[in-house]
Amino acid sequence: MNAFNSELNQRLDALRQQDLYRQLRRVDSAQSSRIQIDGQALLNFSSNDYLGLANHPLLKEAAIKAIERFGSGSGASRLICGSLAPHHELDHALARFKQTEAALSFSSGYAAAVGTICALLDKEDILVLDKLVHASIVDAARLCGAKLRIYPHNDLGALEDILRWAVKKESIPGQRRPQTLIVTESVFSMDGDVAPLRELIALKEKYGAWLMVDEAHATGLFGEHGRGLAEEAKIADRIEIQMGTLGKALGASGGYICGSKCLIDFLINRARTFIFSTAPVPAAAAAAQAGLELVQSPEGRARRTRLWETIHQIKTGLLQAGWLLSSVNSAIIPLVIGDEALAMATAKTLREAGIFIPAVRYPTVARGLARLRLTLTAAHTPDDLEKLLCTLPSPPRDA
Numbered sequence: 001m002n003a004f005n006s007e008l009n010q011r012l013d014a015l016r017q018q019d020l021y022r023q024l025r026r027v028d029s030a031q032s033s034r035i036q037i038d039g040q041a042l043l044n045f046s047s048n049d050y051l052g053l054a055n056h057p058l059l060k061e062a063a064i065k066a067i068e069r070f071g072s073g074s075g076a077s078r079l080i081c082g083s084l085a086p087h088h089e090l091d092h093a094l095a096r097f098k099q100t101e102a103a104l105s106f107s108s109g110y111a112a113a114v115g116t117i118c119a120l121l122d123k124e125d126i127l128v129l130d131k132l133v134h135a136s137i138v139d140a141a142r143l144c145g146a147k148l149r150i151y152p153h154n155d156l157g158a159l160e161d162i163l164r165w166a167v168k169k170e171s172i173p174g175q176r177r178p179q180t181l182i183v184t185e186s187v188f189s190m191d192g193d194v195a196p197l198r199e200l201i202a203l204k205e206k207y208g209a210w211l212m213v214d215e216a217h218a219t220g221l222f223g224e225h226g227r228g229l230a231e232e233a234k235i236a237d238r239i240e241i242q243m244g245t246l247g248k249a250l251g252a253s254g255g256y257i258c259g260s261k262c263l264i265d266f267l268i269n270r271a272r273t274f275i276f277s278t279a280p281v282p283a284a285a286a287a288a289q290a291g292l293e294l295v296q297s298p299e300g301r302a303r304r305t306r307l308w309e310t311i312h313q314i315k316t317g318l319l320q321a322g323w324l325l326s327s328v329n330s331a332i333i334p335l336v337i338g339d340e341a342l343a344m345a346t347a348k349t350l351r352e353a354g355i356f357i358p359a360v361r362y363p364t365v366a367r368g369l370a371r372l373r374l375t376l377t378a379a380h381t382p383d384d385l386e387k388l389l390c391t392l393p394s395p396p397r398d399a
């Protein structure tokens with residue numbers, strides 16, 4: 001054990017020297033625009049709880065009722081005896097919400113990505129990723145064994161070159177035709193910009209590929225009914241696989257896949273992260289369904305409107321302060337600092353002033369692109385924004 005711990009301590013020391021060491025922070029309050037960490041009340045600009053639903057009374061009531069009726073645990077995987085009524089009700093609610101034939105909920109967005117991609121592709125297929133997709137999709141690419149091609153972020157010309165190459169790949173006699181799957185986020189989690197979904201669909205249809213879109217950071221925020229960027233672009237019915245999470249704007253936890261009935265039937269039979277996982281707790285499923293209903297209600301629309309007003313206000317203030325925001329069009333606003341140590345120091349300065357925005361560093365983002373990942377929620381007030389703008393240091397000259 002001494003040799004084992006000695007090796008790990010050396011690796012940890014290397015992370016510290018590179019300003020990449022991480023620690024868990026215990027939060028002693030509910031998710032909100034204000035949180036309690038180490039006895040300090042902090043204004044929270046780091047949460048993905050975009051609509052402020054994680055501590056909403058209706059979601060808490062739904063979770064409590066589910067516990068009272070179905071208990072605290074599901075007892076088994078859904079293919080054994082753990083497929084409880086709240087799971088089925090959530091799946092049906094997701095399909096109605098996304099206007100697809102069917103839907104399937106997973107224990108996390110990570111599990112949804114890995115399970116789906118690994119079920120659909122094998123070593124004979126081709127997986128094409130935007131360079132900035134989420135780590136769960138990158139890990140799925142490694143696990144599924146498909147031929148991997150990566151195109152520069154939102155570079156449609158490079159993507160078309162890859163698709164043109166892919167259609168020239170010949171089938172092996174006696175085996176099925178290789179399939180090409182393109183995967184992108186609709187709103188990118190670290191940069192806050194959006195994918196050109198209409199153009200991606202035109203390309204995938206031109207070359208006979210499939211498209212999988214992760215709406216994790218768009219669900220609840222975009223579109224007339226909050227269904228995501230695909231709804232706003234009016235092309236949802238042309239996307240084979242719609243993915244998202246239940247733990248961001250919907251205020252609960254878990255992930256989902258929406259699409260055709262045969263897609264969902266196939267995942268039930270082949271997605272290992274679904275088959276071999278104990279079903280999510282019934283309280284989480286019930287809370288997520290309540291979140292879906294709330295997002296589509298007048299209150300949900302009002303929260304969405306308030307959030308976009310907040311985004312406009314903070315972007316205006318940041319631009320006036322000299323920050324470069326590129327093409328940000330979401331509740332995620334990256335304040336790129338570059339140097340990891342400087343990003344950590346800036347986050348520390350803000351925390352001492354009562355504002356919580358952790359530094360995001362490699363491997364979450366590329367080396368030399370460390371940043372403060374500022375996120376906004378419908379619960380933030382104009383006074384909250386004013387305090388942030390008055391406290392935030394000036395951007396580095398080379399940021």
